[in-house]
Amino acid sequence: MAMTGVLRPGHAQLRVLNLEEGVRHYRDVLGMVETGRDAQGRVYLKCWDERDHNSLILRESDRAGIDFFAFKVLDEATLDKLERDLQEYGLTTERIPAGELMETGERVRFEIPSGHKIELYATKTQVGNGLQVTNPAPWTPAAEKGIAPVRLDHCLLYGPNIAEVKKLFCEVLGFYLVERVLGPDGEGEAAIWLSCSHKVHDIAFVEHPEPGKLHHLSFLLESWEEVLRAGDILAMNKVPIDIGPTRHGITRGCTIYAWDPSGNRFETFMGGYQPYPDYEPTTWTFDGLGEGGGLDYPQRKLHESFLTVVT
């Protein structure tokens, strides 16, 4: 599909209870590349195959969770247009000056009805992936360090007013609905998977009474074998695992969920299929989530911790 408007997830800022423990986890166990530290003490990381300067920012705080999740848009004109569209839709937006985040241009920040802060930006310094652009090799030594995901793939956020969130993402930001889970009464949507691209999700939401919660940040691997290898590496490093390795019925993703040292859940993920905006969304009933294998296809069961534990 043509890539205009909102391109892809760009960065997430996570709160960690101990900065160095967080850095050790994301840099040495996950295998991300540390690209900088700023005057506020925040640490910047990127996955090896990402070209832009950063995709994960760690901030030490007295509580875990997510500060904001950002999408890169095509160019500055698109940024201006989307900001106007958001304002016309009734949202208040805030401009964060260029450089507030290292190597990142101006950002437009707004709060969505689920209580999460979302950002859009058009510019970030391209530091490359360590490969030359002429006749490059297929990978670099960084591709073998730790779990070594290729990119930040998506996030799943928990909060209220999912129906309004869906409207906003679809009507203003150009996303489309890929899959959904209906509520227990068969009405309303308890969970939605949204895409701005060709991926099964660029962001997803679950209806939840408390606003602004993080369920997980997801990092992309290229094969099922790499997901299994991730499981070995997590175990070797005594990283607590929530579920997996397994496959979801929803999105067909192959996955492991585990927790960072501050209790933020992250995912090592691969697979899915390639949706297009004209596809009819896939619907899961509430029963389908458990026995239907929506959550865990091989085991066909619900996992209490997966459904309820958030930061």
Add this chain to the structure above:
Amino acid sequence: MPYQVTIEETGERYTCGEQENLLIAMARSGRRGIPVGCRGGGCGVCKVEVTAGDYETRAMSCQHVTEEDRAERRLLACRVFPRGDVSVKVLGKMHKAVCTNAGLRPTEKTKI
């Protein structure tokens, strides 16, 4: 040297090493229904009140443990490391799991 942890409501005891936290040791003891969440002090599902004994803590989210909680020794079990025998009361989510049939059975003494 492993220490003894006593769950007040049920009288049940389990052992917990210095390097282990109260939650992992409780889960390892094999009873069902322990709400093991993030194990990192972030999610708040494992709240207990330490009613007796010494311990050390590691960072835990102030969203789940306020200053007042801390003063009252209401803490997240996954961030509490014993430095002697301790007694705990289980709170919140954990209370339901530990004090019903899914987890421990109340002793005669504590049965309500």
